[in-house]
Amino acid sequence: MIRFENVVKRYGDFEALGGVSLEVAQGQLVTLLGPSGCGKTTLLRTVNRLIEPTEGTVFVGNRDVRGLDGVELRRGMGYVIQSIGLFPHMSVLENVMVVPRLLGWKKEKREARAKEMLALVGLEPQTFAGRYPRELSGGQAQRVGLARALAADPPVLLLDEPFGAVDPPTRERLQDEFLKLQSELRKTVLFVTHDLEEAVKISDRICLMNGGRVEQYDPPEVLLRRPKTPFVQSFLGPSRTLLRLSRIPLGGLIEPLDSHRPSVSIPHSASAREAFSTLLASGLRTLGVSDATGRLVGLVRLETLLAAVSEEEA
Known part of the structure; x- marks a missing residue:
């Protein structure tokens, strides 16, 4: 479970987050959706303390993240970003083993886990384990990033536009594969996107943000059927009918x-x-x-x- 209580983040006179309160239930996939600059990535990064709120509290489980060591906190979460962030000098297998190695897992255990995760995301270990990031396609690299995030079996996944840098057909395949994984693993997931179709497709609930605040927080069907504010209605636009049909x-x-x-x-x-x-x-x-x-x-x-x-x- 992740809970935000009146989270505010200011940079000088600019308020990036203006008092966000919401809860992500255990095993739920919640999408932070909205235009560029709306605060969704800022909110995501308060969870693993890459950004510290000016005011308010973020809880993971029942623990206030301010009372936890930032490094240890981040090692206990899966984190995937659009640019993937694979280490170019490490093989695919070594990249996936990074967090288990930092956690002190024995070599045999972390190698077995890394191979298991590669197979889980559709990358045959015998084929891909020894490759380097430069030898991967964009979609393959994203799969490695996801395998690395899952390697230490974290209860929480933070995904920041994870499929945004790949072509549309690959993106759709990755979404389908991720949904299949989530149906099996039931992680607590916070997923940032600016893409309405992606949010509708993958989410249990959507948090639509605007100007650092929450405009509406509902399941996709409710958001599409009953927009609560003029901004929500405008953001959804004329595609609402087709998107409702997709659900x-x-x-x-x-x-x-x-x-x-x-x-x-x-x-x-x-x-x-x-x-x-x-x-x-x-x-x-x-x-x-x-x-x-x-x-x-x-x-x-x-x-x-x-x-x-x-x-x-x-």
Whole structure:
């Protein structure tokens, strides 16, 4: 659990944080979202004491972080940044072992753990352990950074725009892989992004910030359905409908097959947004839904998708 109580950070006359109070429950993934300069990275760095608040208190568990040694505190957390920060003179395996080595783990234990983490993030140890950062693609380097953050099995992960420096297809794959990892590991995660779609896709809750303050703190569905302030409504913009559809499972909208067999189909695992986009692209009003073998098992109608969004609005 992470808790912020009236956290203020001033730099001279400038107030980077203006009294932030919120709680991240254990095992929850919370995104700090907002435009550049809104205070999200500043808030994140108060957790591991890279930035000290001017006022207020940050708790990790039930402990005030001011009473903890900063170095020890940071060694007990996973921290991933956009620029990754791998040590260029160290191999991939050595990079992943950095924190376990600092914690005094025996060589055999830290090597085994590092290899386990590389495999967990989709990097075969036999292939990647001996490589150096210069030999990695951007996506591979981000995976190494995530493996390093997980190596000492920290309860808390702090991720600052971790996928921001890679191309969109790679970013989407990394998001999918990270969501899969999080479903297995259930870490307490604070994730900074300026990307609304990324926040909606990955978050249990979104904290939308503006000018060092919290504008709204809610699950994605609530944020998209009921913006609380004019700023929130403006930030969400016209993409709200599609983003709401991305959070609606397709399963509850599927109807039984009738005599008409749609010419275009979509997998049962797809989101309502994917179905809506496929219907718009094809110019159709009805879409087939197929199971894992490709067999048609139902259909979904454009009217049903639009009605689902209207119900959410209400």
